[in-house]
Amino acid sequence: MAISKLNLEDFCNDIFSLFAIHTDLDDYRLAYFLNKCLGINLCRKEFDLDFINSKGSFSVFEYIDQSNFLKWSLISNIYN
Template identity: 50%
Template sequence: MALHKLLVDDFYDDTYKLIAIHCGLEDYRLAYLLNKNLDLNLKRKAEDLDFKYLKSSYSIFEWENELEYVRWNLISNVCKKEEDGLYSTGTLFETNEKVLKTFNLISEYKNVDYFIKISDEIKNVSERLILNKLHSIPQIITSYTVDPLKIKSKDHLIF
C-alpha cells in the first residue's frame, strides 16, 4: 500500500503585498496619516497580536474594502516592554532595576517600525502608486516593498 503525505504548507497560499515603513510616529498617528493620504479607513482592532505566550504584543489596524475585495492591515513591528532586571542577592543595597526590552514581530527587519499588509484577491492595488503616496508624507522616513516569501517568520503575518 502506498503512503501519501500531505503537507499543510501546500494548502496555504495567501497572496498579499507587504510594505515596510520607517518612521518615528505613534501607531495611531501613522494610521491617521495613512487614512488621510491613501483614502483608507483603518481602525484599531480590539485585540493586539500576541506572541510568545503574551511576552510581546503588537498593535494592528484593519480595514476591509468590500467594494474592491481588499483588506488593509497596519501592523507594528516593534514591542518595547519593561521587565525586572537581574540583580544579585546579598548586597548591601537591594535595587529593583527595570530593563527595557525590545521585541520584533519580523526579526529579519529589526529597523522597520511598521508593516502594511495588503491582501487583494483581484490584484488591483498598485504598489508603485502606494509607495509614491507614502513618500509624499513628510513624517515617513522611507518605505519599500518586502517579498513575503523571503521572510522566515512569515507565519506571524497570518491573522
C-alpha cells in the same frame, strides 16, 4: 510511522502585497496619515497580536474594502 511532507502552496493561494514602512511615528499617527493620504479607514482592532513566548504585544489596525475585496492591515513591529 510514515513521514509526509506538506507544501505551503497546498494551503495558501492568496495573492497579497507586503510593504514595510520605517518611521519614528507612533502607530496611531501612522494609521491616521495613511488613512488621510490613501482615503482608507484603518481602525485599531480590539485585541493586539500576542505570542505565547513573548512578553510584548503588537498593535493591529485593519480596514476591509468590501467594494474591491481587499483587506488592509497595519501591524506595529515594536513591543507595546
